[in-house]
Amino acid sequence: MIQIALYGKGGIGKSTVSSNLSAALAESGKKVLQIGCDPKHDSTRLLTNGNSITTVMEYIRDTLPEDRLLGDILFDGYKGVSCVEAGGPEPGVGCAGRGILSMFELLDRLGIHEIPFDLSLYDVLGDVVCGGFAVPLRREYADAVFLVTSGEYMALYAANNILRGILNFDGSSPRVAGIIHNGRGLEHEDERVDAFAKAVKLPVVASIPRSELFAEAEKQGKTTLEAFPDSDVATVFRDLSEYISHLVTGSNRLYPSKPLENSEMETLVLGRNIPVIKPDQISSTHIPKGPTDGKDTLPVRKNLYSKSVRNKEPLHGCAFAGAVTTTSQVNGSLTIIHGPRSCGHIVTHFLSSNVLAARSRHGTDLPCKGEIASTDMGETSFIFGGLEELRNKLEEAASQGWEIVFLVTTCPAGLIGDDLETAVSMVQEQYPRTKIIPVPVDGNLAGDFAQGLVEGWKKVSELIDNSVSPEKGFVNIVAEKNLSDNVEVNFQTIESLLDDIGLKVNCRFLNSTTIDSIRQFKKGEINILAKKDDSSQLVRDHLENCFNASFTDMNFPIGFNETSKWLEELSHLSGRKNDAEMIIEKEKQIYDAEMTRLRPFLQGKKVLINTYSRSIDWLLDIIFDLGMDVLKIGLLHSSAEEGFSSKYAGKVHVEDNYTAQQREKDILDHRPHLVLSNYPPMFASDGVHYDSIPFCPEVGFRNDIFMAQRWSRLLRLPEIEGWKIDGEVIR
């Protein structure tokens, strides 16, 4: 069997060409299959007496996968030509290209290849050679490709584009059969087509004259071949059918694809050179090019980009998961995921794992959160767009009385370009008491996980009531690490410290936060960031810019030194300095006593640190207080933080972009007593112990003491535990 694809610009008459060609091939005794790959789905109409047939897309939409049968989409046409129409979504929705992919998959699954066709002919829309419409170009489908074109510039341009598509697939291997010139009767048309053919080194295998007979036959719902079998036009198609027979026998050859550059095309077809205008030559008189006096510059929307997005680094995680992690913290809200179930599974798995770990590792119950639902996008939504399912889901949510509904989009929802605004406004009109807040992050199109957190925070902040005034003694907690199992323990520690100095938490922005508490956000006179990583800084910027929020400079403190300083600073604001001093004094005694006890075990011990975290002063504080030496801090590449800011900068050797190999070398060269890493390595060396640095350490006075106690024990334990010997520990 030979498989042939006819590509051409929409409206060029390729369906008429295809069906006449199929008719001619069938007349010559061949068993032909014609597949229309144009959403217009009229490729085979002239073979089926002018009737439309059920398209594969309609069939996919209306029939359950297990009930699908080949016979329902394969129709008999003129002289036994088997006809299939792909069809497609309504213009402006869904993804027609995905539809073509689904059609080929379905035909495959239903066993179309078991039918002994002599020839399959794909009639393909060539305006957009995206992945879907390029499927027939794949080797497993088309053995030969014909370009159908008129002499119009856009038709030739499309033909050239198809050649580029073929080149991308095939390189220089020959697969193009030639050009079919479907004449429009334009002036100099033949010359233009010939010139193009010559330039791309292809033969014009058929020139179909413009003829009224086509329209006449069409009126009868027939191919010209059937309606006017003795016409000249019919002869052209019979000749073309003959040409194809010779392709099969090998006496006609195939050609490699040699497309032209766009500029060459323009010179060739339009007969002019079009210069490319560079940005610095822009001469618009209306658009100012840069800041002049600061007044006539166009307002550029300030965006808050995560580290990976602004540096165009590989994205870690997707913005979708980040956004859901944030919106699902709003207690009493519903987050609707517009996407396939797998996206929902992944994100809910993170969130639930965290709840379970908080309970089993810390004994804390994470308070109520918002609920999550999914539109469960599947194959049908991919093709036709998922707006119907989305609208149903939104209506269901609104009719259940949800006050706030967040709508977060995934990659496929973004890629098919579902028009959220329309769906939202329709439901909003019907249910004005439900506020629907779209968070259109489109999977990872908006960026990485951190970017999603930021987008989520920004959207939730739309609930903040700007008219609320700050009240003394109230603070907000901002950007807690919600996927860390100690988030609640840490909050409880902070809340209790704040309570000790007369401050009350107004709003946790965001962790298990009520809608009302978000509205009252501005009641908090001070804001405290939980951590100073990149995404937290971005939400800080946002809250400062949009809500005049004022922040303390210190984030959640870890260890004695940081916590003392933190309490001191905040007690100034609450006017409870004495209370803070008393607490600090009490804790100092405990700290000093423990340092005195532990120093003999740890003094003079050499430490090698390698870490993803950039804020480790709490760790360095205790290391130095114990009289230990830091050999080096190796900073591992982090997608969440950059730079290294430390009060010890200049006093410790810091190495950026640290690698496993460098670590191994440092261990062998320097033989540290203790190697501290976020993930302890399996590399073992005599006299070297390993311990981990938590990504999200516990906050408050005692964590540093806890670490020091642990190290003092660790150094007295075997360097290599027995179990490690059974693995691939490197010595």
Added chain:
Amino acid sequence: MTFIPDALTGSIFAAESIEDCCVVLNSPTGCKFYHAHISNQQYPRESSLDPLSFAEEFYFGQPRIPCTYLDEDDYVAGSSEKLLSILPNVAPRQKGAIVVINSPGATLIGDDLKYTFKETGLEDQCVAIESVDFSRSAPEGFEKTLLEILKKYVREPGKSSSEKVNILGLSISHKHWEGTIKEIKRLLDLMGVEVGSVIPAGCSMDEIKASGQASFNIVLCAEYGLQVAKWYENKFGIPYIYCPEGAPVGFDATVSFLNSIAEAMDIDASRALEDISQARKTAYRKIARYNSLTGLPKGATFSIQADSSLALPLTKWLYYYLGMAPMAVKTLPGGDPEYERALCEFMKEIGFTDEWDIFPGDQPVDIAIADGHTVGSLRNQNMCRNGIEIALPAGEYLDMVQKTYMGTTGALMILEEVLNGIRMLS
């Protein structure tokens, strides 16, 4: 609440179940991290978890499931370039097949995966899964992908067909899959049946290639193996054994499972059945003492959410053998229609129609049987005294001793958890 996994996860685990096979996700890292983590948990093959050991491009610090880290540019320009570089990078580390699976987004770009296989000269080593049926059930994705692998690699059996059998329908996503293999092999060994391979949980590519030689295929969990069994039958004429009572969970279904095998293969099951009789005696003695003090476990309540092949035998067994009341019974998507029908009928017959097809969390029960997350959250909310984790996602507990819920050992294990669970204070 954790959403139930869909066909993407099923598809990934079909390939990741094979010892020397690896999945390459043509996806953003958003789809990768979770699956790589779970694969590594369920079937650890690397000795370390240190991300620095897997710092190369595509791996993102994880030993399993490298990905093309698609971004906006790739969605516009296509992912071929990244595929052309990831495949030669992964291939040398991989003895077996590389199964390239498109993520939901990648499936829309429509890149020609097979073209990249050809360009990299890796056509023989690579399998393309261009589109899994997103939002459809995990078992569907699992079987679809497994069939693609089998179609490509299973060799014609030739003349020397083997006496060994294959076990089908077990994935590394099944709880205690390793212990289950051991137990099923032990029981079959008592019947003189030798297991050639377990397809695909933990098998090698060589075993896959030779799997067409088996004398019989035994289907363990039908939703993960029945279509595959039918494929072997059509392609190589290998008969399959499907037990109408479901997987061998509980004494009764295990007896039925062994009898089905004995009948189909015309062999003697008495030694294996004796094994069960002995276990029943042990169980009797312990339950009798417990029962005479408390009247329990009769009247204790349970709820279950599991694959149909497990839910059917377990519900019936807890009802008949222990006299427990099913307060909520729900099967996971993609269930075997025969089992679902049988379970629905059973619930009707015993007068528990309202308890069929409802989520096990609507009322407190003594024992909740479900995935680790559901069990964990029901426990946290005091909605059960104890839970039995029977599916993924897993809870926090780390199993060191190989366990199973199937066969004789599995039945005793379930009894242990049920009886101790009922004794616990809520």
